Amino acid sequence: MTRIDDKFADLKAADKKAFVTYIMAGDTDYDTSLEVMRGLPGVGVDVIELGLPFTDPVADGATIQLAGQRALDAGQTLKKTLAMAKAFREDDNTTPIVIMGYYNPIYSMGVDKFLVAAKDAGVDGLIVVDLPPEEDSELCLPAKDAGINFIRLATPTTDAKRLPKVIENTSGFIYYVSMNGITGSAAAQADSVQPEVARIKEATDLPVVIGFGVKTPEASKTFAGLGDGVVVGSAIVERIGRGDAPADVLAFVKTLADAAHS
Amino acid sequence: MNDLFNSFMTGPDENGRFGDFGGRFVSETLMPLILELEEQYEHAKTDQTFWAEMNDLWTHYVGRPSPLYHAERLSEHLGGAKIYLKRDELNHTGAHKINNVLGQIILARRMGKTRIIAETGAGQHGVATATVCAKFGLKCVVYMGAHDVERQAPNVFRMKLLGAEIVPVTSGRGTLKDAMNDALRDWVTNVDDTFYCIGTVAGPHPYPAMVRDFQAIIGKEAKEQMQAAEGRLPDTIIAAIGGGSNAMGLFFPFLDDKEVNIIGVEAGGKGVNAKMEHCASLTGGRPGVLHGNRTYLLQDDDGQILEGFSISAGLDYPGIGPEHAWLHEIGRAQYVSITDVEALEAFQLCCDMEGIIPALEPSHALAHVIKIAPTLPKDHLIIMNMCGRGDKDIFTVAKALGFEMGEFA
Numbered sequence: 001m002t003r004i005d006d007k008f009a010d011l012k013a014a015d016k017k018a019f020v021t022y023i024m025a026g027d028t029d030y031d032t033s034l035e036v037m038r039g040l041p042g043v044g045v046d047v048i049e050l051g052l053p054f055t056d057p058v059a060d061g062a063t064i065q066l067a068g069q070r071a072l073d074a075g076q077t078l079k080k081t082l083a084m085a086k087a088f089r090e091d092d093n094t095t096p097i098v099i100m101g102y103y104n105p106i107y108s109m110g111v112d113k114f115l116v117a118a119k120d121a122g123v124d125g126l127i128v129v130d131l132p133p134e135e136d137s138e139l140c141l142p143a144k145d146a147g148i149n150f151i152r153l154a155t156p157t158t159d160a161k162r163l164p165k166v167i168e169n170t171s172g173f174i175y176y177v178s179m180n181g182i183t184g185s186a187a188a189q190a191d192s193v194q195p196e197v198a199r200i201k202e203a204t205d206l207p208v209v210i211g212f213g214v215k216t217p218e219a220s221k222t223f224a225g226l227g228d229g230v231v232v233g234s235a236i237v238e239r240i241g242r243g244d245a246p247a248d249v250l251a252f253v254k255t256l257a258d259a260a261h262s
Numbered sequence: 263m264n265d266l267f268n269s270f271m272t273g274p275d276e277n278g279r280f281g282d283f284g285g286r287f288v289s290e291t292l293m294p295l296i297l298e299l300e301e302q303y304e305h306a307k308t309d310q311t312f313w314a315e316m317n318d319l320w321t322h323y324v325g326r327p328s329p330l331y332h333a334e335r336l337s338e339h340l341g342g343a344k345i346y347l348k349r350d351e352l353n354h355t356g357a358h359k360i361n362n363v364l365g366q367i368i369l370a371r372r373m374g375k376t377r378i379i380a381e382t383g384a385g386q387h388g389v390a391t392a393t394v395c396a397k398f399g400l401k402c403v404v405y406m407g408a409h410d411v412e413r414q415a416p417n418v419f420r421m422k423l424l425g426a427e428i429v430p431v432t433s434g435r436g437t438l439k440d441a442m443n444d445a446l447r448d449w450v451t452n453v454d455d456t457f458y459c460i461g462t463v464a465g466p467h468p469y470p471a472m473v474r475d476f477q478a479i480i481g482k483e484a485k486e487q488m489q490a491a492e493g494r495l496p497d498t499i500i501a502a503i504g505g506g507s508n509a510m511g512l513f514f515p516f517l518d519d520k521e522v523n524i525i526g527v528e529a530g531g532k533g534v535n536a537k538m539e540h541c542a543s544l545t546g547g548r549p550g551v552l553h554g555n556r557t558y559l560l561q562d563d564d565g566q567i568l569e570g571f572s573i574s575a576g577l578d579y580p581g582i583g584p585e586h587a588w589l590h591e592i593g594r595a596q597y598v599s600i601t602d603v604e605a606l607e608a609f610q611l612c613c614d615m616e617g618i619i620p621a622l623e624p625s626h627a628l629a630h631v632i633k634i635a636p637t638l639p640k641d642h643l644i645i646m647n648m649c650g651r652g653d654k655d656i657f658t659v660a661k662a663l664g665f666e667m668g669e670f671a
Contacts, residue, residue: 053566054566055434055566055567056434056439056443056552056553056567057443058289058443058446058447058450058553059289059291059447059450061447062433065433072566077564078564078565079564102551103287103551104550104551104552104559104561104565104566104567105564105565105566106565107550107551107556107565108550108561108563108564108565109565129289129290130287130288130289130551130554131287132286132287132288132289132290132293133293134277134285134286134293135285135286135287152290153289153290153291154290155289155290155291156291157290157291157292157293157294157295157453158290158293158294159294162293162294166290177290177291180291180450180451180452180453180454181291181450181451182447182450182451185451
């Protein structure tokens, strides 16, 4: 059991949906980013996805790409991102932290070294978008052995034949990508998401959270209701990027969280 | 023992790996497409009608076989090895790129795709893609770094004439790497009708193998032509490498001819040093994962991808095809680097001696020929792949040599 499993068990017991947020580690700089991160549980965030900046984030739109660039320009590295998770753990030992990014910085550090450091930092799960099930031996299986959840994305192109392969080594939760495209795309359509989520729920007992294209409190409420939770990323990152003070960012996050929980 | 055990030509394995390199490192949205492409390509490979269509177009549309030309004056001038140029710059559209584009677009048509996207550096792959799309009446969108749009203006205009939509990419330094990122973003958004026509032997499996197989026509012809001309195999074959498709195309049919020296020439930019102002991934990089495959990459200590630098837009890429990474590690091919300055000198010498204006890409390969030919005996046979013509580069070269185009008026 990881903090993720515990969190979803608690939410289920309370009949509540999970509100998951993504922020880019080190955006706009290390201190600002840590301040926002520390404030997230207080405004109702159940799971924190901490973005790992990368120079070539091909699955992300301009908002996340620019955030990664700001973080890198401010000197953020994988080591500093793990240090940030560790610093967060000093006063929060229950909110799950999921590292989300691309494989190369992890591969560059070395998978074994990374997993030890991630575990030590209090990281609970990984989402590595360029590691499909076909490459499970790279990081997914070693992470599982190290007691860290490997969370997989399911997408509209994941057909019935492929779905079992996507679910096979996944743990923690399934992240359903509401549309074909990149992060921060146009608003997702609930009509098309509903049957897909139902299909996944039939195939697994894992919680299913829905992300991509969720920008407003209304959408947060709608999509949380379709599954076990909702993820918001670009809409928050955009506010950080334009220089909103952490308190203002957190106030916005609270409106999304309240909607998801309502 | 079965000869296959000693063959260098059996890769990739079922996971798309050449040794530790290659693979399928893409997002879930793209995986079903990659798998479908692999299935379709495996089928096409053994389908005679597919190859009949390819051969017909290679002959009547592209102008193959390209000649193998004995560069007599250049050989004499250098006073050593006998130098042959494989004239792939004589192909329709001016480079080797169309060999592969034809294959991928015939495949795309079989798969019922109606929209083709491509990334391009120097513009040669973009022009080839726009050309074949025009021929078949397909919608064509080409991603090109904004910096490359500027330095390869003639090719941008060509693509526009051919009806392609050009999308200048401003992220990063606005070169080939950034164009590939945006092409992947487009593909993930338009999976239903879109085929991504990759221009080099990189990307997720099956692209590196598929592009190699389409380009292998270069090496197959060169082998036969050299037999006809000299009655034997060449001693050395040389090609320039960005992603490495023209090189892989020349090298592949010779991989098991162990007496043939194989040399790949990377872009050394301002020189291979700690400042990374070059694009020599094998000489100056280390293994990593980018754009769907594991290969050698220019990267910093944190695994962040570096931009690289080269005067040649076609070589300005921080990675290299995974099969090259493997050939490098097992020592079957040798990889060297040539600086911008050396490539420019070779460019001018080729104009002077042979009446051929080469592209800046093969000028790198030629610069290495110029280095080694004088040290080799006169019966040493070299084939260098003249993979592109230099019309597109005259503005870049003029600028580098300090000419104002207006002053000739």
